[in-house]
Amino acid sequence: MVKICCIGAGYVxxxxxAVIALKCPSIEVAVxxxxxxxxxxxxxxxxxxxxxxxxxxxxxxxGKNLFFSTDVEKHVREANIVFVSVNTPTKTQGLGxxxxxxxxxxxxxxxxxxxxxxxxxxxxxxxxxxxxTAEAIEKILMxxxxxxxxxxxxxxxxxxxxxxINDLFKPDRVLIGGRETPEGMKAIKAxxxxxxxxVPEDRILCTxxxxxxxxxxxxxxxxxxxxxSVNAMSALCEATGADVSQVSHAIGFDxxxxxxxxxxxxGFGGSCFQKDILNLVYICECNGLPExxxxxxQVIKVNDYQKTRFVNRVVxxxxxxxxxxxIAILGFAFKKDTGxxxxxxxxxxxxxxxxxxxxxxxxDPQVPQEHIQxxxxxxxxxxxxxxxxxxxxxxxxxxxxxxxxxxxxxxDSHGVCIxxxxxxxxNLDYQKIYNNMQKPAFVFDGRNILDVEKLRKIGFIVYSIxxxxxxxxxxxxxxx
Ligand code: NAI
Numbered sequence: 001m002v003k004i005c006c007i008g009a010g011y012v013x014x015x016x017x018a019v020i021a022l023k024c025p026s027i028e029v030a031v032x033x034x035x036x037x038x039x040x041x042x043x044x045x046x047x048x049x050x051x052x053x054x055x056x057x058x059x060x061x062x063g064k065n066l067f068f069s070t071d072v073e074k075h076v077r078e079a080n081i082v083f084v085s086v087n088t089p090t091k092t093q094g095l096g097x098x099x100x101x102x103x104x105x106x107x108x109x110x111x112x113x114x115x116x117x118x119x120x121x122x123x124x125x126x127x128x129x130x131x132x133t134a135e136a137i138e139k140i141l142m143x144x145x146x147x148x149x150x151x152x153x154x155x156x157x158x159x160x161x162x163x164x165i166n167d168l169f170k171p172d173r174v175l176i177g178g179r180e181t182p183e184g185m186k187a188i189k190a191x192x193x194x195x196x197x198x199v200p201e202d203r204i205l206c207t208x209x210x211x212x213x214x215x216x217x218x219x220x221x222x223x224x225x226x227x228x229s230v231n232a233m234s235a236l237c238e239a240t241g242a243d244v245s246q247v248s249h250a251i252g253f254d255x256x257x258x259x260x261x262x263x264x265x266x267g268f269g270g271s272c273f274q275k276d277i278l279n280l281v282y283i284c285e286c287n288g289l290p291e292x293x294x295x296x297x298q299v300i301k302v303n304d305y306q307k308t309r310f311v312n313r314v315v316x317x318x319x320x321x322x323x324x325x326x327i328a329i330l331g332f333a334f335k336k337d338t339g340x341x342x343x344x345x346x347x348x349x350x351x352x353x354x355x356x357x358x359x360x361x362x363x364d365p366q367v368p369q370e371h372i373q374x375x376x377x378x379x380x381x382x383x384x385x386x387x388x389x390x391x392x393x394x395x396x397x398x399x400x401x402x403x404x405x406x407x408x409x410x411x412d413s414h415g416v417c418i419x420x421x422x423x424x425x426x427n428l429d430y431q432k433i434y435n436n437m438q439k440p441a442f443v444f445d446g447r448n449i450l451d452v453e454k455l456r457k458i459g460f461i462v463y464s465i466x467x468x469x470x471x472x473x474x475x476x477x478x479x480x
Pocket of ligand 1: 007008009010011012013032033034035038072085086087088105106108109126127128129157158159160161271272
């Protein structure tokens with residue numbers, strides 16, 4: 001029987017392995033983690049992450065051929081294939097701080113694999129890693145292997161949070177990179193056989209190791225670049241009276257461009273885009289390619305610009321100050337259908353408004369109060385280090401209250417900011433919300449999900465990213 005062990009029971013390790021277990025009943029899958037609360041949650045009715053469809057998949061296989069455990073060494077020792085899906089955050093200190101990937105967690109996992117293994121293994125990079133990481137991992141494993149043969153494969157994950165289960169059931173492609181040696185090809189075939197249980201063969205792409213590693217960084221860079229491109233256009237639309245939704249629609253009809261990923265917004269977030277682009281920038285710099293590094297750096301700069309622009313728009317619209325004013329924040333997760341707040345634009349927007357002394361009342365259907373308080377107190381890049389994965393009880397920020405629904409959050413507020421595109425925000429009773437707000441009442445739609453004309457008829461002053469501005473907003477000072 002093939003035995004798989006996955007080190008790292010996070011947003012990638014958990015769902016990916018649950019789907020492998022579901023689709024391959026003949027394979028035993030163990031997901032292991034050093035975080036006891038995380039593993040306890042995977043073994044409970046309250047899974048540690050919210051992801052549509054995940055619970056059903058886990059319930060079907062848990063205890064049969066899917067196991068969650070903290071006994072990392074035992075399961076690694078017994079496995080033929082070991083996936084490593086630990087976090088690869090941005091370094092916060094030392095060489096490359098603020099850019100390079102911190103491979104501490106990866107290296108410690110690799111050393112542990114070498115220490116406990118008693119039989120040959122295929123070690124699969126599931127985490128997103130800098131190109132050439134496989135070479136470093138190979139060295140660690142080979143120098144500590146005591147004659148055991150390890151084959152390293154790169155099998156980056158392309159799932160998107162919020163649609164992870166669907167993405168795993170029907171992936172656009174599965175990418176497997178390996179050494180172009182007979183042993184390497186054999187390892188590629190073994191992993192291909194796992195995916196072939198449910199993924200059509202023509203969607204399983206096999207490359208060399210470095211192409212697979214670069215492809216993951218390239219894919220995230222291209223996706224983020226699309227968002228920054230349309231966001232850059234949104235600023236131009238506001239300045240000229242064009243409507244960014246109409247522009248996206250028009251350019252998306254070009255089959256070379258395509259319609260997806262062209263929604264203007266307050267900016268991209270999530271654990272990957274910024275981290276992976278910073279990592280790409282660092283790799284380019286280290287390889288003597290400053291022009292390429294600067295090109296990709298601009299994607300992040302535009303994203304930061306978009307968040308700052310949003311905050312400035314809120315403040316300037318409300319007579320150039322939000323000091324002491326109650327601002328309702330609807331949505332804190334980095335996108336809908338997830339409770340994940342890593343690098344969510346809401347953090348920067350909230351911090352920006354707090355910097356101008358606003359009082360915030362925040363509501364998100366999936367993000368609990370303690371996470372919101374914790375995130376608003378954390379330093380940049382600290383979020384992806386495991387200590388923060390443990391539940392903590394941070395002190396509360398007086399300027400921030402967390403509401404239990406959108407009506408409570410917006411009551412008596414001066415303005416409402418939509419920061420996540422949750423479906424429930426589209427169908428709120430905005431007349432009721434307007435009646436309970438201070439006047440003039442403002443709505444700042446950072447996701448372009450609301451019917452602007454309807455809101456204006458109710459009486460709101462509305463700002464929607466990249467849309468023609470209200471006369472009120474046009475008369476306010478220009479936003480930089
Ligand atoms: P995560 O932070 O949710 O999970 C990582 C887990 O690894 C944590 O639970 C941590 O406790 C555990 N861990 C760290 N060191 C360990 C060790 N030595 N032994 C056992 N467990 C250990 O991270 P997430 O989001 O699952 O991401 C993992 C990797 O996958 C990252 O490299 C990320 O860039 C990549 N990725 C993430 C995607 C996403 O949507 N979140 C999508 C595609 C790739």
